[in-house]
Amino acid sequence: MKRRLKLYLFLGAVVLILGLLGLCAAAEASATLKNYLDYDGGTSTISWDVSGGDSSSYIVLLEVINNGYAKQTRWNLGETKNHSLRTTECIPGKSYRVTLLDNLYSILDTKEYTLSDAAVFQDGKLKNTSVKVSIEPRKMKAGGNASKDAKKVKALKAAEIKAAIENESEYYGIKFQMKMPQLAKPRSFFVTLAFESPDGYLYVEQATDVSFERVNNGYQTLWWNLAGVNFFRYLHKETGDIPTGTYTTYLYWDGMWVNTSTFKVQ
Numbered sequence: 001m002k003r004r005l006k007l008y009l010f011l012g013a014v015v016l017i018l019g020l021l022g023l024c025a026a027a028e029a030s031a032t033l034k035n036y037l038d039y040d041g042g043t044s045t046i047s048w049d050v051s052g053g054d055s056s057s058y059i060v061l062l063e064v065i066n067n068g069y070a071k072q073t074r075w076n077l078g079e080t081k082n083h084s085l086r087t088t089e090c091i092p093g094k095s096y097r098v099t100l101l102d103n104l105y106s107i108l109d110t111k112e113y114t115l116s117d118a119a120v121f122q123d124g125k126l127k128n129t130s131v132k133v134s135i136e137p138r139k140m141k142a143g144g145n146a147s148k149d150a151k152k153v154k155a156l157k158a159a160e161i162k163a164a165i166e167n168e169s170e171y172y173g174i175k176f177q178m179k180m181p182q183l184a185k186p187r188s189f190f191v192t193l194a195f196e197s198p199d200g201y202l203y204v205e206q207a208t209d210v211s212f213e214r215v216n217n218g219y220q221t222l223w224w225n226l227a228g229v230n231f232f233r234y235l236h237k238e239t240g241d242i243p244t245g246t247y248t249t250y251l252y253w254d255g256m257w258v259n260t261s262t263f264k265v266q
Helices: 002-027 158-167 229-239
Strands: 029-033 038-040 045-052 058-065 074-080 084-087 095-102 105-115 132-141 170-180 186-197 200-213 221-229 246-255 256-265
Touching: 002 045, 002 229, 029 095, 029 105, 045 058, 058 084, 074 084, 132 221, 132 246, 132 256, 158 170, 158 229, 170 229, 170 246, 186 221, 200 221
Parallel strands: none
Antiparallel strands: 029 045, 038 045, 045 084, 058 074, 058 095, 095 105, 132 170, 170 221, 186 200, 186 246, 246 256
């Protein structure tokens, strides 16, 4: 009788252990990034499917790929309990690598995406050709107010920008100005402004809603007094340099292409 009792206890323990192992296996998160990256109105949505258990949260990393030879920043887009995450860090026509992690930073999946080129902007009679973009090189002492302290300079010089970043003494960038004709009614667009270095480092400088008021006569002018400061900082952080050459800006309204312009850094 005692032998049978011991045998039953042993078998019960085995069943319990196997059951617990099964529960642990079922609870382990398994996720797969979807084969497409949704881009709409200036915002991208990264989505994934989950099988088995669900992680308590998911972390999404994003990196530009196949865009010149500059080292790119690997952005942590944030943590979510959902199975999707929205970001404004992507622009049309560029390629990205997305890495999905669980809450313990274990890699669940990695995929590469290339966004299609954007449609050309048009909103009624307002077209991309209606928007006139101008760029003016500027600088400002550290701690200044860009709206009143940013000053025009003759030229942007790589050595000066690099020294200012390392010394934290001055900020360099551009005045990015958008000039529009008269509007029959107020309008609001989600405006994205991205910068690209000659060696391909890409950075989204602005991604925000901008309201354009009704204008009866003449033109309405909107601008950023000192755009590109963070772009230069991250460029220097990742590459250790500020290359000379032709830099590019990309402007999108509601995810539609408005303008591509260039400026020089000597």
